[in-house]
Amino acid sequence: MAEPGNEERAKEPRTVPTISDVARHAGVSPMTVSRVLSGGQHVSATMRRKVETSVRALGYRRNENARSLRPGHRSGLVGVVVTNLANPYYAEVLEGIGEILSEANRRVVFGTSHEDPEEEARLIADFVGRQTEGLIVVPAGGPSEHLRPEQRHGVPLVFASRRQDGVDVDAVIVDDVRGAERVTALLLEEGHRRIAFVGNAVSVFTGQRRYEGFERAHAAAGVPVLPELVRRGQQDIHSAETAARELLALDEPPTAIFGANNRNMVGAIKALHAASAARGTDLFARVRLASFDTFDLEELVPGDLSVVTHDARELGRTAAELLLVRLQGKRPDRPTRTIELPTSIRTRRRSEERLPGTEPAQEPAQAASP
């Protein structure tokens, strides 16, 4: 099958096509080629297609890196750091970011911090060294020295999903506190007095805020939070499953579990399923569930489930838009701002299984607060 050496042949020195070659091939002016290549607005679709075909036919490429070093030119790269790509939530965020940035002719250089601030610092230093024009970061929490403007050499930074104390940059976050508060209040109204909290590390912005909402709802209802039912620090499904298994083994187990993100909820569901099988009893009938964020196949959960939702892709889009405003430098003196996206809650009860095609009841989305 292989014809060895194919790969190598292309490396031999040969004439590199220029913009003029492309223009001649496409039958347009070099200026038009240049305009298409720089993603200019005032080019017809037909023209663009012609030029793109010729670019491909001739194998023409701009030297983007060389361009970025000339004054007034930009690398076109945006560095994005998420904490955990195994969570489909971040895949959605990333899709939203990519959608807006590619419209603006930018590409994403990508890294995962795995919730480790040191890895985050390494990634950011690396991205800045690669002349990225901007950064979008889901901060892991913890030390934030590497996020200071001097450390970034002034490269604009936008936070997505989380914010970090002491770092004053644009951010898009979710209304975590109220989302968690409202869903906890719902469980309390149903009469639950032993509600477990399974969530990620105390140092994580969203973990902190969702716990705050959980506490607020308890305080408002005059019900104490029970420390033995609070498990914080699970960053993946596996550790969440372990935490939930321990909760279910308590002498007095919880009657409800709030999973403060989808990884924690999925882990808790796996633990409930396994414990049900082991004991030969249906624990889903006894433990009411509530989740912050959706997950695949949530309709298969054989018990009552409330889900706090928001639009992850929109969050990504908004983060990219905030960054582009800074990159275009239209209002360099604009104070930083935080956009908080609203959540909504949907509840599915086994007793009232719905027919397909009818949507589960949804509370009205809250207005975005500035």
Added chain:
Amino acid sequence: MAEPGNEERAKEPRTVPTISDVARHAGVSPMTVSRVLSGGQHVSATMRRKVETSVRALGYRRNENARSLRPGHRSGLVGVVVTNLANPYYAEVLEGIGEILSEANRRVVFGTSHEDPEEEARLIADFVGRQTEGLIVVPAGGPSEHLRPEQRHGVPLVFASRRQDGVDVDAVIVDDVRGAERVTALLLEEGHRRIAFVGNAVSVFTGQRRYEGFERAHAAAGVPVLPELVRRGQQDIHSAETAARELLALDEPPTAIFGANNRNMVGAIKALHAASAARGTDLFARVRLASFDTFDLEELVPGDLSVVTHDARELGRTAAELLLVRLQGKRPDRPTRTIELPTSIRTRRRSEERLPGTEPAQEPAQAASP
């Protein structure tokens, strides 16, 4: 909250720290700094930490782009194109790629083709223009002109998950044919004669190969494939759900469904769940399921389910390793090769629900074929 202008201050001209500054700050030689920064092997962990701390304290950055333009230096960027990041499978592949590349001091520039060959071509042209050293691509299928060595300017390319006819490069794929064949044979042995196939587009490498395995098992058993039960072309959960809903509405519905990837299986499960609710009957007891690839919460599926699994992260790692061999140019004349990763099958039956902690039976992994 905001102290406006914070972002701007950092842009003022100031002295840029040099390697010597870092060396002085860390109390090591400039050579050591240089060695740490280039990811050299012969540096102790202590030394590395010292240098990294000083780099961060001073805000030193190498100009990676400038380096890449000097002869003999490399950009350190690898372009990665996947077809659909909403599928957690590709998130796993990407994690594997990132793991190996970051050890080798390379970063990933990332894009999603959304199964569109034209978008794939645009991404690759863009990456090549940005001086990426190498490319790892999950090809969307369809036209492949843009994948030819001349179009890539000889930038090494590795295929992951799929291969593309007529493009002779290194590839890591899964033993799709045998995986699909074995799981279909299992259903046929159980007596199923109306097995539906729900999978992605005919033009997609894996869709093609898994269908081939499905057909082979039928041929071996002397059972005809029923065209009305074959639905190819679903690339996401939503379209798969629609296809499965149609199958379940047939006068003579299938007694088993093979989902040729996890998006198709999840869609089919959603359709089964909805149809069960609508008809007030448990269709999971009547329709046997088999899936190529795992998905979250598969244990909640209330019916018999077989899953063909393989290690997606390992697939990503292997793709990155193949690319690094080419980048290091150790054996430039080595013929291209395709590594086929083995699959295994696990089956969970509702009638024999297992206790937690005991693993479901797993067939032995097949040996990798070259």
